[in-house]
Amino acid sequence: MSIYKIKCLTTNDFYIGSTNNFTRRKYQHRSHFRCNVKNSCDKLYDFMRLNGGLDNFDFSILEEFKNIIKKELKIIEQKYIDELKPTLNAIKSYATEEDIRLMYCKGSSKYRIKHPDKIKAYGKEYQQRRYDCECGKNVQLCKKSRHEKTAYHISNIA
Numbered sequence: 001m002s003i004y005k006i007k008c009l010t011t012n013d014f015y016i017g018s019t020n021n022f023t024r025r026k027y028q029h030r031s032h033f034r035c036n037v038k039n040s041c042d043k044l045y046d047f048m049r050l051n052g053g054l055d056n057f058d059f060s061i062l063e064e065f066k067n068i069i070k071k072e073l074k075i076i077e078q079k080y081i082d083e084l085k086p087t088l089n090a091i092k093s094y095a096t097e098e099d100i101r102l103m104y105c106k107g108s109s110k111y112r113i114k115h116p117d118k119i120k121a122y123g124k125e126y127q128q129r130r131y132d133c134e135c136g137k138n139v140q141l142c143k144k145s146r147h148e149k150t151a152y153h154i155s156n157i158a
């Protein structure tokens with residue numbers, strides 16, 4: 001499992017993606033670029049066409065992971081996208097608040113044992129996320145279901 005980057009050698013514009021097989025994904029990008037198929041990477045391929053084609057782009061791995069599931073990889077990919085702000089990604093790769101909650105809050109103790117430090121760190125950050133509930137309280141995302149059973153919440157939603 002890895003997070004990878006495709007960078008334009010002349011403009012430094014770049015794309016970030018994730019895959020469970022970097023070599024295969026690399027070829028897939030190349031063939032999609034050539035066949036002109038419509039997909040979520042259109043922005044990248046259009047940019048490639050205007051900027052020297054495949055030879056002018058560098059494919060590299062940013063980070064590799066072992067023993068993680070696809071859903072976790074997607075969350076990490078989104079984190080990279082949020083932080084590095086790639087110019088050639090068109091769509092959000094992942095992460096509704098609900099998915100994050102299920103991944104890091106409900107299974108937190110299990111994941112803490114199973115996964116490397118890095119994943120733990122990402123999880124911790126998400127665990128601290130809060131949201132404004134319709135009852136007027138600001139609640140920790142992880143405590144959403146518990147909060148929704150409280151008398152305060154129930155009596156304050158009409």
Ligand SMILES: [Zn+2]
Pocket residue numbers: 133134135136137147148152153
């Ligand atoms: Zn509430």
